[in-house]
Every structure is written in C-alpha cells, then in structure tokens.
Amino acid sequence: MQNFEFHNPTRVIFGTGQIAALAKYIPANARVLMLYGGGSIKTNGTYDEVRAALAGHTVLEFSGIEPNPRYETLMQAVELVQGEKIDFLLAVGGGSVVDGTKFIAAAALYDGDAWDILKIGGKVVKAALPFGAVLTLPATGSEMNSASVVSRAATQEKRAFMSPHVYPRFSVLDPAKTLTLPLRQVGNGVVDAFVHTTEQYLTYPANAPVQDRFAEGLLQTLLELGPQVLARPDDVEVRANIMWTATMALNGLIGVGVPQDWATHGVGHELTALFGLDHAQTLAIVLPGILQVRREAKRGKLLQYAERVWGLDASQGSEEERIDAAIGNTRAFFEQMGVPTRLSGYGLGAPAIDATVAALEAAGMTGLGERRDITPADVRRALQLSL
Template identity: 60%
Template sequence: MLNFDFYNPTHIAFGKGRIADLATLVPAHAHVLILLGGESARKNGTLDEVRTALGSRQVSEFNGIEPNPSFEKLMLAVEQIKKEKIDFLLAVGGGSVLDGTKFVAAASLYEGDPTEILSSFGAKITQAMPFGSVLTLPATGSEMNNGGVITIKSRGAKLPFLNNNVFPRFSVLDPTKTYTLPQRQLANGVVDAFIHVMEQYLTYPVGGVIQDRFAESLLLTLIEQGPLAVESTDYTARANLMWTATLALNGLIAAGVPSDWGTHMIGHEMTAKYGIDHARTLAVVLPAMMQIRRVAKQEKLLQYAKRVWQITEGSDDDIIDAAIAKTRAFFESLGLPTHLAAYDIGEDGITAILKQLEEHGMVALGERHEVTLAESRKVLEAAL
C-alpha cells in the first residue's frame, strides 16, 4: 500500500514573457542579489529583462558561479550578502546557479561551520533566505525541488544536500531563454532529465501505478521531443523539454516509491575527479548499472522495455538486453558517449573513483543499499 506525504511550495510562472512577473513575485521593498553563472544572461538580454522587471528595487549582482558550483566561490556570495544586508536572492541561470543559490540561502543564516550543511546532507539547515529563480537551462529540476549538489574543491568532494527550507519561492520558466544555448548543453539537459526519471522509476514494483505511468510519459516525451529541442529552436519542443525536466525531479514521481540514485553518486565522483559534465557521467554509468543490476531490477527493466521502447519479442534476457542497447543508443544519438574509454579512463581511473566513493561513505548505494564498492567496481568495469 502506498503511504506518503508530498510537499512543494514553489510557484511556477511558465511561458514566453513571464520574466515580467518578477514585478509582483519579488517583495516590493527587497534588496535583491542576482546570482549568475557566466556571461550568457548578460549577453542575450535576459539580465536586462530581469532588472527591468525588478523596477526600483535595490539590486546587486554576484557573478561567476561555476558549472559545478564550489563551496569556496559561494562563500564569497555569503560575505557579500552580509556586507550589503541583502534580504532576497534571485538565481538567473541553470541548475548550477540554482543549486549554488540554495546553498547560499542556507549558509547566509547558518550559525556554525557552513561545511556542516553538506556533511549532514542538508539535515542541519533550519532556516534559509527567501529566493526565487529565472531558469535558462532545462536539466536538473532544481527550480522546483529542495536539493542541490556543491563541490568542496579543497576536499575533492561533490556533495548533495536536501532540506525543505531551500525550496524556491517561485521559478520563472521561459522556453525562449533556451534559444541561445549550445547544442551540447541542451543534449546534456535531455540526458540529465532522462536519468533523473530513471533513478526514481527503475527500482522494483510497489504498486505505484500512477507514478510509473507518469514516469514513462516523461521518458517518452524526452525520447520524442529531446532531439527536436537539441536540433532546433522550435518553441513547442523547448517548452516540453523545460517542463519535463522540471517534473522529472520535483518529487511527484518519487512520492511513495523507492528511488535508486546510485548512478548519480558514482557520477558525482567522476565529475569531482575528472571534471566531466554531470550528464555525461550519468550517460556512462546508467547503461552499465542496468547491466550489472539486471537481476535485482528485472521486473522494472522488463516493464521499461515494453512500455517505453515497445520491445516485446524474445526471452526476458533478450528484452532486457535490447532495452539497455536502446538506452545507450539514445544517449549516443545526442552526442553523449556511454563508455569510460571516451574520457581516457581505464582501470587506474576506476580505482580512483572507488577510493572517492569510499572516502565519502558511498558504500551502500541503490534502492536496497546493496551496491557495495565491489558492485560499483563491476558497474565501472562494465562501462569501460
């Protein structure tokens, strides 16, 4: 029997021209800090739209949040907030900027060592500054969830955190803001969203029929609309990609059902060690994870094969093999390699990744916590 609570307070303003809604979404007398990544929001006019919508409010900026946001950089934003007496944060960018803003929102009001936010996976957060977001890159779902991932460079650690205090108050999603994105980033976004769904779907049956059907619809949408969104500036395709990426990780499809996240934990260590794009690490790990854990995941793998890829002919093993091959081919068709060899990572690299997993306590991964370091090694070896 399903038994769960679902909580998500984020207001979504979706569609062309919705940046203008900031005029009413942001408190009228707020001193706003806009947090940014690179220069794209400034160059493509998004930042000007944001500033226009904010009107006469006092506005400051913090620039340079990295693609894998670092603790060290974000603490500079915390210093600026305290110095300038900022009282509202506005993330303008993709998932990295949003994740970084969530951490800054919590760290600005945290009374202890802010690294404790990450070492406790967010459990020690008791309050956070209010913030909203203007999303420019669909991928992570951070615009409508309560989590993030931050890198502590000094430790070589990429650590996730979750806490209900860091839900955005609102997020503005204008698909036209994706028009200037490079194809690489769009392709990464498609695969990132796809694997977010898979981590919550490809576990074992618990009677979550609606969650399963919802997850399958998201996967089918990404398979259909993802390539269109990467190849063109078609508004419908970009809008469907943006909304699918949001729904992939806002908690709905995870309500009352088990989740895996083993692929993500291994992928995080690959990014921390080798600097590979997050989505690209996932594209390498997931097909190998499906192969190594095909017995534990058999029921869901067969369901996935039949409902998502319409594979019905052959033995169970044949059907699962075909589903894994289809998944791998989909990622490759978008330009994301699915083997470690593409990144010149061999046996020595596998040992280095396993060492980091052990150092960070990632020794019992998966929906049943049965993916030991030995199993993680098998996964990485299958990805060579």
C-alpha cells in the same frame, strides 16, 4: 505504495515573456541579490530582461557561480549577503546557479560552520533566505525542488543537501531563453532529466501505477523530443516541452511512495569531482552499466520499461533479450543526444575506475541503490561495462 508526505510550495511561472512579470513575486522593499554564472545571460538577453523587470527594486549582483558550484565561491556570496543585508536572492541561470543559491540562502542564516550543511546534511538547516529563480537551462529540476549539490575544490568533494527551507518561492521558466544554449548543454539536459526519472522508476515494483505511468510518460516524451530539439533547435515549442519535462522529472512527484535508487548519481558525482566531467556525461557512463549489473534486482521494472517505454513486449524476444535491448537502446539514445557513454569517449580508462571506486570507499558510500546493497565491487563491474 509506501506512505509518504508531499509538499511542493514552489510557484512556477511558465512561458515565453514571463520574465517581465518578475517584480510582482518579489517584495517591493526587498534588497535583492541577483546571482548568475559566467555571463551567458548577458549575451542572450536574459540579464537585460531581468534588470528591466526589477527596475523598481534595489538589486546587487554576484556573478561567477561555476558549473558544479564551488563551496569556496558560494561562501564569498554569503559574505556579501551578510555585509549588504540582502533579504531576497534571485538565481538567474541553470541548475548550478540555482543549487548554489540554495546553499547561500541556507548558509547566510546558519549559525556555525556552513560546511556542516553539506557534511551533516540539510537537517541542520533551520531557516533560509527567501529566493526565486529564472531558469535558463532545463536539466536538473532544481527550480522546483529542495535539493542542492555543491563541490569543494580544496578536497575534491561533491556533496548534496536537501531541506524544505530551500524550495524556491517561485521559478520563471521561459523556454525562449534556452534557444541559445550550446547543443552540448541541450543534450546534457535531456540525459539528466532522463536519468532523474530512471532513478525513481527503475527499482523494484512497488504497486504505484500512477508514479509508474508518470515516469514512463516523461521518458517517452524525452525520447520523442530529444531528436527534435537537435533537428530543430529554433523550435521554442520543443524547448518548452523539454523544459517542463525536466522540471517534472525531479520535483518530487514521481518519487512519492516508491523506492529510489540514486546509485548512478552517487557514482557520477565522484567522476565529476575527480575528472571534471559534466554531470550528465557521468550519468550517461554509469547508468547502462548499473542497469546491467543490477538486472536481477531490477528485473520486474526493466521488463516493464522495455515494454512500455521501448515497445518491447513478450513477442519480441526472451526476457534477457528484452532487458538487453532496453539497456542498449538507452545507451544509444544518450549517444544520439551527443553524450558519449563510455569512459574512453572522455579519454579515461581503467585507472579512472580504480580512482572512482577508491573515492566511494573513502566517502563511506559502500551501500548504494534502492536496497543499499550496491558495493564498490558492483560499481567496478558497472564501470568496466562502459570502458
């Protein structure tokens, strides 16, 4: 296990009906800006519940934060925050709204060109407005971490930043608020949480048994609950457990002291930036190919994954057979969740691979993965396996 520092100060308020308690976590005299997306929170009741809970607060609103939130949109919110002397932000929505709010929180107090935060990175962030979140879509883990991903429409760039200043002060996780999600988003969420876990687990053995067991537990839970949520979309207990799994998959805990990969995310971000695919769709395309291309570097963990997550021990085939089966099962699970794992499933072909590889090269992302040695040629081979 490598040395590490772990500090996650986000307060999680979990369970059906918890939005009603919101007011006590926001200073009474705060000028609050409530941020949300396209309006689904108005049809599923979340909007009314939040407004009712904050009846005693001064609340302004900013809506229209897109999936893969855009820098251009977020900068309009920054202007509103500064003009209206807002001092507390409340994100109400999924990972995109929370990610966008993190950027706004940092940009509002940043002295300089706010694009620096995404261009140079979170180290330029010295302060951020306090904010909380009401989560409506379990997937990204943004509700309990310090990371944010923002896209710039003008340049087709998708960039991330991390800063300890942008942990949410609190996040309310009410699983009942996820019952009205379209199944496409439900499937996407399960795939997203699954790949967040593999990015921190399918690397090389680092003698970190707790982190391994926790990661395996999250993967096993997603394999159990994924089919259940599709079969019984009204089961709030299943929703609750998926929600908690997605939070735990990317709150830093399973990643302490171990190598991390993130090549699948790096490539996936380019696919979203270029072709507008959902984030999880890109992960479902990229991961199986990356695992195949990296099977030697990841051999030890792939065999452990095959055995502990898929029940494939030495009695069930050669090493090569077990690795192939584990990767094949992973692809089949994503498909089962309604997320196609091949470029052709989205009407894309070989030219998309050329464009993605070119974009990676243009961005200088030429050494990806836990050993920083995944080349654009490797990425090309990985994507060709998912044509």
